[in-house]
Amino acid sequence: MPRTRFESIGRYTPEAVVSTEELVAKLKVRRAPDLERITGIKNRRVYDSHPDRYECSFELARRAIDDCLARSDYAADELDIVISTSITRFRGKGIFCGAPAFAQMLGQSIGATRARHFDVSNACAGMITGVLVLDRMIKAGVVRNGLVVSGEQITPSAETAVREISRPYDPQFAALTVGDAGVAVVLDGRGDDDDEIHYVELMTVADGAEYCLGMPSDSSNGIALYTDNRAMQNPARYLQGIQRMETFLKENGRSWESEKFDYIIQHQFSRPLAEYISHMVERHFDTLMPEALDVLHEYGNTASTSHFVVLHEHLAQQKIPKGSKILMTPQASGTVSGHLAATISRLEA
Template sequence: MSHSRFESIGAYLPSKVVTTKELISRLKEPPSFDLEKITGVKERRVHDTRPESYEDSFTIALNAVEDCLSRSQYAAADIDIIISTSITRSKNATRMYMEPSFASAIGKRIGAKKAITFDVSNACAGMLTGTYILDRMIRSGAVRNGIVVSGEAITPISDTAVAEISEKYDLQFASLSVGDSGAAIVLDQAVDDADKIHYIELMTASEYSHLCLGMPSDKSAGVALYTDNRKMHNEDRFLLGTDSQRNYLESQGRTFADENFDYIIHHQFGAAAIPWMNAICEREFGHPMPPDLRVIEKYGNTSTTSHFIVLHDQLSEQNIPAGTKLLMFPAASGIVTGFLSTTISSLKV
């Protein structure tokens, strides 16, 4: 079977910046811990809410797709499939849409007339889930290329948290770490080993699904996220990913050391948790972890887009030389974990 590759990447970040200190200053009851130190989030981007220039999920996603196609060899009319993976689906300002699909609306807007279109929801693993599906479709020959896109206007959960948190510890504290963003990638068939997705695998442990729930608030008309971080961020949960990758590599007759990764990109959910995760990985794999790339301090947890916002940012800073081999680790409610291995050489921003 042939392999796929990342052919082009695009992103969109709203211009408005809100600092963690600003959010904390609005709380009725400040937390008993240093939220900025624990999360690593100093600031995040927040979508424009002015009526004349409102940035909803659709607007943000569309901007990311247009940015992606601006550096792709493919025009919109050449795209075989579009997969939208947003958690938030606001369109026409605050109105939420389940049908018609975001993917079909994006395809119609950009002129991708022949593209298959559908949406996928898998919490913060959304874009990696879309990548997983598209990789398999390209490898099987079902399609030649496609777009995976997500637009997240998710900071309304921060507004709900600010209005409702009244205790020193609250299940909505994680909501104060999120930021708005859009990301899009084009995948097509790899032509050599210099640009190639070597493998991508995902798994879900549904017994943990109750630990992070997005839903209408139980106190107001807002949208809320309830996350039990104390139970979510524990060793048993992190071992799900390391165990699955070690088992995969053993089935291929390889070890983690054989992979020779240059960098790792974790889901951007906490600056304090990532070094701990790396330490667990080093212990389990019996090999040092590569340096991790992160942007959490300036963009926060951008949910579904986080791995590709990191990749886009680091490419724009020219911190990823040609021939770099990357490992991406998802971490999402569900709980979803897994791993993606890729070498990139021609991907540019």
């Protein structure tokens, strides 16, 4: 069976920076929550809205692909498959694409003429879901390599929130944490002890499906994000994911100690909540956690791209030594939890 690996990674984040302080200052609410303290998010990147440079989801994804392929041994026409995992699928201002597949349009734009293509949608666990599917396809011998990509132009939901929030606790407050980004990764089956995706597992608890909804606004023409944070973010839900990982490790003859993770990357939604989940894991497994990596302070929650924005940023800063073992853990709407474990040596940013 082939051993899958991350062969290359690319990222694009817009140049424009908007601070949490700026966003909150625009709200009509007198006593707005201290969002920066609650989340740890100081800034986020926001798409260029100039008509000649408009950075929609497609453009963000395309630029990330270009960066990824510039570091890859594969040319676009050598890719076997392209998988797009964006939540947002804007191609142009206000144009949300349901069909054709975003993956098809992106593949055609880069000249991936022989590649199969399809879209996957799984909220903020989208890119990890795409990696899971491609990992299985490579191991099954269906394809030899492939590209997983996401472009998230999600800050229009923050623009809607700024216009519409009118009370101290509002379901659109989570929209104020988001930032725009594009990320792409190439996977192939040429892994070894220094470069390998060890496993990818996800679990969905469907009774949480309505706790976070991206949809047209109830009050205007904008796109909105409605989140019931009290119902979605609670210890019982976190524990479900922790227990599922414990079961997976036991079923496969593993333990937390035997995995020897060097770093953990959690979903980028709130630093205090991520630290709280880490404390729960420590208590459950009775062990210390690996070093946590994040980019919350400067990039915020970049939706389905978030784990790989973190990975790329720390690779770019040369803060991840070759041979490091990374654990990624999503916390996504749906409700989705899980774990991706990989050893990386080849990746550069």
